[in-house]
Amino acid sequence: MTEVPTAGVGARQFLPIDISGVDPERLILWLGEMLLIREFESRLDGLSMSGKIPGGLHLSIGQEAVAVGIAAGIQPQDLLACSHRSHHHALAKGLAPRSLMAELFGKATGCRGGRGGSMHLADASVGFLGGNGIVGAGLGIAMGASLASKMRGMDQVGVGLFGDGGANTGRTWEFVNIASVWKLPLIIVCENNMYAVETPSERLTGGGSVSRRAEGFGLPVHTVDGQDVVSMYRATTAARDRAARGDGPTFIEARTYRYEGHSTGQIINYRTTEEVDEWRSTRDPIQRLRIALQAAGRLDDEVFDEMVLRARATVQDAVAFADESPLPDPISATRDVTGLELGLGNAR
Amino acid sequence: MTPVTYSQAFQQGMREEMQRNDSIFVLGTDLLDRGGHFGQVLGLGKEFGAERIRDMPISEAAMVAAGVGAALNGMRPVVDLNFIDFSFGAMDEIVNQAAKMRYMFGTPIPLVIRGTSGVALYAAQHNNSLESVFAHMPGLLVATPSTPADTKGLLKSALRGEDPVIFMMHKKLSGTRGEVGGDEDLVQFGRAAIRRGGSDVTIVGYSQIVFKAMEAAKTLAESGIEAEVIDLRTVMPLDIETVAESVRKTGRLVAVTEEPLFGSIASEVAASIQENVFDWLSAPVVRVGAKHAPIAHSPTLFEAVLPQAADIDRAARDLVARGQ
């Protein structure tokens, strides 16, 4: 990775990104999506602390470009499954902010009617197969879905995501192996934000890096700057083309960073503030795209400020919607457990 | 003595036993610096170092496998699975390896597998009730303490015993306080505790639901119904004799559990009691448990699935009315 000047925060510069050859209109769209994710996520800490949202949440602030770049590089019919850190992928794949916020509130109008919550968001209508409470499990679901796409002869690709922590659970590599052997139309993405809860993954990951490990499975492996939405987009597009040609899966390790704690309401003392500052002030995915667009004469401060306000308004609308929405009917808690009526007296 | 929390009780028990026995060590995620996700080994990293408070990656199968192998070769591992739900990824190592080694090969496996259990927030995949699943598997012991004292005392017994123990600590109890015993105060496995005496109806449960049973006993007492509340403390072994003894006196039993009722510990207790003390029963045994559904995110939904104190109260009242 590129060296960064260390003469104090003020002296730092954002690392440049290469936007050549990409339609500026699309870039502006992606910038808007990243802003929406950031504004959305930034509201959640307070909502969780005040009890509006039951329980803690895994925020994706800092990781916006991974989600937006992937979503931009695939097609609407493609299917994506991810981990417990899922809000950014849900939004990027097209889950409506209202529907997501109401789900977090545990309301009837949420995408899963209040059943799922933060780790179990899903919306089949936009190809979002779901987040997951079990580390590594999302990749397996996407792998199986891509098997079906292949068997049914569909122009459809699966995307399965896991974290650097997920790279240390055995099931992950079972999935990679099968995808490779069967040449499944799957894009495998390790969202490496360097920490699994409070453990620096470097300390417990043998073999040099996640990418080095993946190379042993005989599929193309790319280590990508996850703070550059355009790099993520390019890597994903190439992976999708390959999958659609029938040539099999691609492994992408996206190097990224979460600005906040593992989940809401946590005190961080396992990493330095300098480290966080460095990521924020040299690699922030929103600022880097903004600067690139400005340099190309495609964006001015006024328009950017408007975009921020628009994102904020969308989030405010989602919060108001969630707040006003009704709670689910308690009677419904035992419905739809199985397709077959079990006769266990649940209906009472 | 000053009261300590349920999590601190575990930590105290660990500390005392680790000081006493060099072969005890802990494996799991975020233990060394953070002290575990519930503070259950807080401070032990500093005291015992990284060799004995061993941080693991998120590799549950490897955690338990390491524990089984080390246990049969002279060590006493404690595997901290964080949430008990993550045992699914190590089920073979627990059920097919740890549980059966003694029987198959004659090698005892002194292994403690700790997991945070019970139902609270975080939805379906973090709220599986697995006590009856583990209790069903020959070779495993299952501890389900409801108080800090039992947590510490049962942990000590587990760490001085010879068997693989699934040590289940309820989420909602982490911060509850109570007095704990000293260095040599062990709580034996398979000994239920009578939390409240009564002669009209017996209510039996374990872990957090015991508090709901106590609440019900209170409202029942206001109507002149005296309930005897029994806390099983371990569900394997299961102290059916203490329950039977009580039922011989009261003639009525409400078996409660937070698990879905089908195939639950409450079902086992009910079957055992009607087999063994049928002649003393003045009404059929009643079970109160969770409805047959996963745990939703929204509290509105999951509270509707869980058994509440009011359900226990109602069941007990019905029994008393029937058995007059």
Ligand SMILES: Cc1ncc(C[n+]2csc(CCOP(=O)(O)OP(=O)(O)O)c2C)c(N)n1
């Ligand atoms: C099988 C399993 N083990 C443990 C956990 C608890 N847990 C939830 S998130 C997490 C850390 C995951 O780290 P990583 O994969 O790097 O994802 P990140 O949180 O950094 O996005 C852990 C240990 C879990 N949910 N599932």
Ligand SMILES: [Mg+2]
């Ligand atoms: Mg991580």
